[in-house]
Amino acid sequence: MTNDRLSALILAAGIGIGLVAGGALFARAVENAKSGDRYVTVRGLAEKDVIADLAIWPIRIRSAGNNLGEVNRSADDARGKVLEFLEKNGIPADAVASQNVRVQDRQSNDYNQNNNALRYIVEYTILIRSKDVEKVQKVSQMTDQLVAAGIVLSSQGNWDGNSPQFLFTQLNSVKPAMMADATRSAREAARQFAADSGSAVGSIRRASQGLFTIANRDQLAGGEGDGGQTGASSPNKRIRVVVTVDYFLN
Secondary structure (H helix, E strand, O other), X not given: OOHHHHHHHHHHHHHHHHHHHHHHHHHHHHHHHHHHOOEEEEEEEEEXXXXXXXXXXXXXXEEEEOOHHHHHHHHHHHHHHHHHHHHHOOOOHHHEEEEEEEEEEHHHOOXXXXXXXXXXXXXXXXXXXXXXXXXXXXXXXXXXXXXXXXXXXXXXXXXXXXXXXXXXXXXXXXXXHHHHHHHHHHHHHHHHHXXXXXXXXXXXXXXXXXOOEEEEOOHHHOEOOOOOOEOOOOOEEEEEEEEEEEEEEO
């Protein structure tokens, strides 16, 4: 056999071995790509009931008349009675966050066509901010005593009159545990799907967290989460979070 013939045979053998090895690597890559496409998307839910730890209560007092001095005196007298009412029923002075006054002269409004309306309106807003949620809730249900005393409570510009808002401010303290619960819920759903399809749950491919929402526990009373505020606020809250997770299937 000539040297040229021997060299050609060696070259052909090398190419053949290379093609076989390359084909094996390509087949492995295709297999990996297909396995990478095998995943399931599931959602996990976590909910927790909590009690509000902060009460915000705006009380609006309204007085109207044609003599500004008299209207001011009437409004100031009503403000004093409200502060006395609060202190008498266990709301301390240091819980009163602010006292704002607004004076309106209707005749200065070019668009006011009602000449028979009282000219001046004085409105006081007394804002109570307290961590004693139970006390604020109880006293807020006694404002009929103010009305009986001749005090006009205004609901103008306020969707729920003079009702307090109850808030839960310790969300960060419950987030880690709730995220763990939501993730466990998602993995359990993935395991159920995998069992039904003859697969096994692998590692996480991708995960995303939804927003934490805080709503009234009893939705008939309204809620602050999932679509905005509707109805009266309640101290009984429910926190909710949903996570979406992709799991590889083996």
